[in-house]
Amino acid sequence: MSASRLARWTLLVGVLSLCFKLWAYWITGSVAVYSDALESLVNLAAALGMAVAVGYAARPPDERHPFGHTKAEYLSAVAEGVLVVLAAGAILRSAFSRFAEPVSLSLSPVGMLALAVAGAVNGLWGLLLYHRGRKLASAALEADGLHLLADTATTLGLMLGLLLASQTGWLWLDPLLALFVAAHVLWLGFGIVRRSVGGLLDEALEPGVRSKIEAAVQGAMAGALEVHDLRTRRAGTRAFVELHLVVPASMTVEEAHAIATRIEEAVQGVLPGAWVTVHVEPEGELLHRGIRPARDHPPKGSR
Ligand code: ZN
Numbered sequence: 001m002s003a004s005r006l007a008r009w010t011l012l013v014g015v016l017s018l019c020f021k022l023w024a025y026w027i028t029g030s031v032a033v034y035s036d037a038l039e040s041l042v043n044l045a046a047a048l049g050m051a052v053a054v055g056y057a058a059r060p061p062d063e064r065h066p067f068g069h070t071k072a073e074y075l076s077a078v079a080e081g082v083l084v085v086l087a088a089g090a091i092l093r094s095a096f097s098r099f100a101e102p103v104s105l106s107l108s109p110v111g112m113l114a115l116a117v118a119g120a121v122n123g124l125w126g127l128l129l130y131h132r133g134r135k136l137a138s139a140a141l142e143a144d145g146l147h148l149l150a151d152t153a154t155t156l157g158l159m160l161g162l163l164l165a166s167q168t169g170w171l172w173l174d175p176l177l178a179l180f181v182a183a184h185v186l187w188l189g190f191g192i193v194r195r196s197v198g199g200l201l202d203e204a205l206e207p208g209v210r211s212k213i214e215a216a217v218q219g220a221m222a223g224a225l226e227v228h229d230l231r232t233r234r235a236g237t238r239a240f241v242e243l244h245l246v247v248p249a250s251m252t253v254e255e256a257h258a259i260a261t262r263i264e265e266a267v268q269g270v271l272p273g274a275w276v277t278v279h280v281e282p283e284g285e286l287l288h289r290g291i292r293p294a295r296d297h298p299p300k301g302s303r
């Protein structure tokens with residue numbers, strides 16, 4: 001199954017489990033089940049927003065957006081952040097009013113069965129996504145699968161808690177479980193917002209990726225004197241790399257351009273799809289820092 005078909009099925013599974021959770025809430029009247037249903041709703045909206053954003057982000061650059069549209073993903077992340085806060089607020093409100101005024105739960109077998117079906121649907125699909133993700137080496141699919149598995153665990157925990165509440169008559173257990181779900185929702189939102197803010201503020205690529213880039217540049221810069229002011233950033237799925245390339249002042253433009261092209265290709269070798277920009281400078285611009293050629297035989301004129 002292709003990634004886009006998997007994404008469509010994930011939406012369908014989300015709708016299905018949301019329906020079962022709403023049904024279970026209608027039967028049981030449990031605020032914990034209500035919060036679990038709200039979490040499913042947020043997940044669903046997030047998946048929908050992501051699908052739209054990824055489609056838009058994949059458009060090639062045009063005259064008005066010469067750097068491409070990859071930052072569109074952050075727009076959907078902002079919307080998700082707002083949704084998460086709203087959902088957590090709604091959960092907290094109903095949980096606290098339940099603490100103040102406990103309501104007895106009606107734990108009919110039908111309500112528990114509806115919850116169990118919602119959990120099973122999520123769990124099975126999560127397992128499948130996780131395994132496909134491992135096979136296709138897709139971190140996004142793997143993360144989606146793990147998230148669904150975590151939701152399944154939440155639903156299982158809710159069922160156990162509700163059973164315990166009905167056996168012991170501890171009605172406060174229901175809003176307490178809802179608070180745990182609210183914490184889970186907020187934690188999720190924090191992760192999304194954290195990643196997007198990093199991208200919007202042009203955070204540098206991870207240190208591990210940077211050292212790979214440096215090694216690639218060093219391997220491709222023979223004939224040049226120094227590379228400095230190497231800067232990296234990311235916009236959605238696309239990485240950007242900029243650097244200054246210092247060459248002997250007497251080198252022809254043609255030679256310098258050949259080195260710059262070799263460096264661009266080497267960086268794209270370790271960072272597929274990256275946009276690399278090289279600024280060429282004569283040896284008067286040497287800063288004596290940054291990256292030097294691997295084998296340091298000084299070209300004519302320098303030292
Ligand atoms: Zn410079």
Ligand code: ZN
Nearest residue numbers: 257258260261
């Ligand atoms: Zn060129």
